[in-house]
Amino acid sequence: MSSAEDPARPGGRGRDAARTSAEILDAATREFSRAGFAGARVDEIAARTRTTKRMIYYYFGGKEQLFTAVLERAYTALRQAEQGLDVEHTDPVAAIRRLVELTFDHHEAHPEFIRLVSIENFHEAEHIAVSRKLAGIGSPALEVVGRILAAGRERGVFTADVDAVELHAMISSFCFFRVSNRHTFGALFGRDLVASDQRDRYRAMLGDMVIAYLTADRAAG
Amino acid sequence: MSSAEDPARPGGRGRDAARTSAEILDAATREFSRAGFAGARVDEIAARTRTTKRMIYYYFGGKEQLFTAVLERAYTALRQAEQGLDVEHTDPVAAIRRLVELTFDHHEAHPEFIRLVSIENFHEAEHIAVSRKLAGIGSPALEVVGRILAAGRERGVFTADVDAVELHAMISSFCFFRVSNRHTFGALFGRDLVASDQRDRYRAMLGDMVIAYLTADRAAG
DNA sequence: GTCTATAGATAGATAGAC
DNA sequence: GTCTATCTATCTATAGAC
Numbered sequence: 001m002s003s004a005e006d007p008a009r010p011g012g013r014g015r016d017a018a019r020t021s022a023e024i025l026d027a028a029t030r031e032f033s034r035a036g037f038a039g040a041r042v043d044e045i046a047a048r049t050r051t052t053k054r055m056i057y058y059y060f061g062g063k064e065q066l067f068t069a070v071l072e073r074a075y076t077a078l079r080q081a082e083q084g085l086d087v088e089h090t091d092p093v094a095a096i097r098r099l100v101e102l103t104f105d106h107h108e109a110h111p112e113f114i115r116l117v118s119i120e121n122f123h124e125a126e127h128i129a130v131s132r133k134l135a136g137i138g139s140p141a142l143e144v145v146g147r148i149l150a151a152g153r154e155r156g157v158f159t160a161d162v163d164a165v166e167l168h169a170m171i172s173s174f175c176f177f178r179v180s181n182r183h184t185f186g187a188l189f190g191r192d193l194v195a196s197d198q199r200d201r202y203r204a205m206l207g208d209m210v211i212a213y214l215t216a217d218r219a220a221g
Numbered sequence: 222m223s224s225a226e227d228p229a230r231p232g233g234r235g236r237d238a239a240r241t242s243a244e245i246l247d248a249a250t251r252e253f254s255r256a257g258f259a260g261a262r263v264d265e266i267a268a269r270t271r272t273t274k275r276m277i278y279y280y281f282g283g284k285e286q287l288f289t290a291v292l293e294r295a296y297t298a299l300r301q302a303e304q305g306l307d308v309e310h311t312d313p314v315a316a317i318r319r320l321v322e323l324t325f326d327h328h329e330a331h332p333e334f335i336r337l338v339s340i341e342n343f344h345e346a347e348h349i350a351v352s353r354k355l356a357g358i359g360s361p362a363l364e365v366v367g368r369i370l371a372a373g374r375e376r377g378v379f380t381a382d383v384d385a386v387e388l389h390a391m392i393s394s395f396c397f398f399r400v401s402n403r404h405t406f407g408a409l410f411g412r413d414l415v416a417s418d419q420r421d422r423y424r425a426m427l428g429d430m431v432i433a434y435l436t437a438d439r440a441a442g
Numbered sequence: 443g444t445c446t447a448t449a450g451a452t453a454g455a456t457a458g459a460c
Numbered sequence: 461g462t463c464t465a466t467c468t469a470t471c472t473a474t475a476g477a478c
Contacts, residue, residue: 035259036257036258036259036260036343037257037260038256038257038259038260039257039258039259039260075409115343117402117405118339118342118343118401119343120404120405121339121401121402121403121404121405122257122336122339122340123404124404125404125405125407125408128405128408128409129408134408134409135408135409136408136409136410136411137409138409138410138411139409139410142410160429162426165410165412166423166426168410169395169398169399169406169414170395170426170427170430172398172402173394173395173397173398173399173402174390174391174394174395176394176398176402177390177393177394177397177398178390178394180339180342180401181338181342181393181394181397182342183341183342183344183345183346184338184341184342184346184349185390186346187346187349187350187355187356187357188296188349188355188357188358188359188360189357189359189360189363189386189389190357190359191386193390202387205383205387205391206391208381208434208437209391209430209431209433209434210430212430212433212434212437213429213430213433213434216429216433216437217438
């Protein structure tokens with residue numbers, strides 16, 4: 001082995017590059033998500049690990065690269081979760097509604113990820129652009145969506161002229177906005193978009209809207 | 222008068238509280254929008270005015286209050302623009318489509334405002350919450366939307382169980398996301414949501430979706 | 443690989459003269 | 461109301477011992 005230390009040493013301090021860097025990524029994810037890129041403090045990240053600030057620079061090089069690594073890990077986890085989308089063998093309408101629900105639930109369950117994405121958008125996706133792991137990765141779910149759309153059109157139930165990427169944008173926008181903009185929306189209009197007793201209502205509403213769009217009678221137009 | 226200076230002195234330096242504070246707000250709007258709250262530099266804001274940093278503290282008290290003032294002015298301008306929504310005397314379907322188009326156009330025309338709103342959401346709307354000018358102001362447009370919805374339901378063309386605030390959230394989410402998330406979306410999926418040659422397509426798409434939702438045949442469900 | 447100590451730059455905020 | 465000068469704190473990043 002490359003180290004004289006015992007690799008199986010849970011909780012102990014010592015040399016374990018994988019564990020140390022994972023711990024740094026955990027703390028960094030929380031800190032960046034809490035405070036944004038400029039607001040995040042490297043000292044604070046270090047304080048929340050069992051290692052020191054020096055190690056952050058040793059492993060990642062700097063604050064910028066650390067944020068890129070945080071994004072890479074977060075998107076990778078998301079892509080893995082999306083692999084679970086198995087809706088190809090039901091009818092197209094049910095499949096799309098299931099897709100809407102999965103997207104809705106995922107956004108609701110990961111507000112921290114949504115904050116990271118907001119930060120990255122604020123910085124014009126410069127970290128994704130320089131990341132070989134992320135630039136242009138798209139989503140495996142999109143291929144599934146494309147097949148569902150094709151099946152629905154073939155059977156004549158879907159009439160809308162829309163592709164998988166566009167549909168993904170329409171579905172994501174509501175799911176994302178509901179979480180990302182809940183605070184200004186609530187402060188201005190006095191209504192909490194993430195209130196638990198309204199959750200099922202909004203979820204069904206989005207499903208209804210997407211299905212209505214895809215299946216609308218376009219004979220007259 | 223409270224000042225010995227000539228108040229009509231365009232471009233000259235000297236005492237003009239209204240002009241000085243407006244100039245500070247202009248510079249602050251740009252700087253906060255560019256760099257976020259934590260990333261914005263008070264020195265940079267001062268450098269972009271004809272006055273000094275000291276005056277920012279004199280007029281506004283601090284960075285936090287300055288950002289609140291920036292938000293207040295931006296939202297006030299938006300509300301004034303919304304007064305121009307005059308769609309009550311057309312049929313409900315045309316009125317809603319017009320509302321969608323106005324919302325779409327407004328978001329596209331004001332990316333700087335969208336960045337400010339994203340910043341404020343990142344800070345959980347704490348500045349709106351403490352602002353007497355902004356907390357709970359809602360939107361005058363919402364009352365108009367409410368009347369359109371009621372008219373449509375009365376005539377039997379609208380079947381959806383949705384109120385004005387919910388409809389506003391659905392429309393805004395796509396318009397907002399298209400601008401706010403264009404960078405990560407583009408970097409991941411290779412498609413620019415704000416590409417000018419796709420603009421009309423997305424605009425019509427959102428209109429189609431909202432109308433399809435509102436007018437869907439719900440006899441079977 | 444890990445630590446302590448600190449360099450070097452810069453931030454928000456203010457003192458005090460005029 | 462406006463200016464110059466500066467305080468105090470803090471930040472990212474690194475040097476250098478072990």
